[in-house]
Amino acid sequence: MYERRGAGARASVAVAGVVLLLAGCSSSGDDGDGEKDQAGQVSQQPKGDDPYWVNPDGNAAQQVSTFTEEGKKEEAELIKKIAAHPTGEWITPEKAEAEAREVTEAAEKADRDALLVIYNIPHRDCGQFSQGGAKDGNAYREFIDQVAGGIGDRNATVILEPDALLHVVDGCTAQEFHQERLDLLKGAVEKLGSLKNTKVYLDAGNAGNNPSDLYDPLKKAGIDQADGFSVNVSNFYTTEDSTKYGKELSAKIGNKPFVIDTSRNGNGPYTEGDPAENWCNPPGRALGEEPTTKTGDDLVDAYLWVKRPGESDGTCRGGPNAGEWWPDYALELAKASE
DSSP: OOOOOOOOOOOOOOOOHHHHHHHHHHHHHHSSSOOOOOTTTOOOOOOOTBBBBOOTHHHHHHHHHHHHHHOHHHHHHHHHHHHOOOOOEEOOGGGGGHHHEEEEEEHHHOOOEEEEEEOOOBBGGGSTTBOOOSSSSSHHHHHHHHHHHTTSSSSSEEEEEEETHHHHHHSOGGGGGHHHHHHHHHHHHHHHSSSEEEEEEEEOOTTTTTTTTTTTHHTTTTTGGGGEEEEEETOOOOOHHHHHHHHHHHHTTTTTOOOOOOOOOOOOOOOOGGGGGGGSSOTTOOOSSOOBBBBBTTTEEEOOOOOOTTBBBBTTTTTOOOTTTTTHHHHHHHTTTO
């Protein structure tokens, strides 16, 4: 049985907050070298190492402000380990075009690229914590059109549908929906890939799976037209294992490059307790490699924090709903990374 996990999360961009905070960063004279601005907000990472936008109004940044106001300096410093780095912005279906536009415009103003996550495939997550998705194929196509309209010609990297292909091959998604899902993914790759400055990475599961099971589904879902694929999204497999898995996949699909989600893989996967639940808010995990495009490997385009560290996998182990910010878990991740 393949490993499952809820990848769902919500975009956390408020238009006014983003604009004001970015204006504050700009007025401080930040030249993009990764230093903090005068107001204490975390600014962008050096563009040459990490071209992706750091959301100055994200959950982690807000938690830093809260801890600081409460005089909890040690906790604030720990959460800065998360707030200082770019993370994926998971687009909310109900506000897809507006959010895609807000994020990409904010990133453009900061001279960075937006990192977007598309997670709205019909019959998503097989009835688990992140169940839902578009009501049908037509609704999904409309959603993708809205995302594309919001991105426009601005620079964006899109992680397309975590787990969607994995749940085709592991028996989680009913057989009757397989062909539609493959068609929808292929259409999304084509639509988003046609945008002038958008890169699309089609999700390809994680190192807990057999890569040979993903070859054919990836091809049917349009990997040939994608810029590459993503692995380990919201999961915990080590970068070494994820690289090995990605390279085995790549060799069978035209040597396509890939990106690795390193957001929480610092201590590798959790191996105690019920194996069927080890993906969900496991204890003792740590932040992984910091996001960068300088991976030292021609096939690995980037290490990314696609899953936002500190956001819950679901209502397990005392966690809130999938995608909700969980300060205690964020602190655990940061402490384990010291």
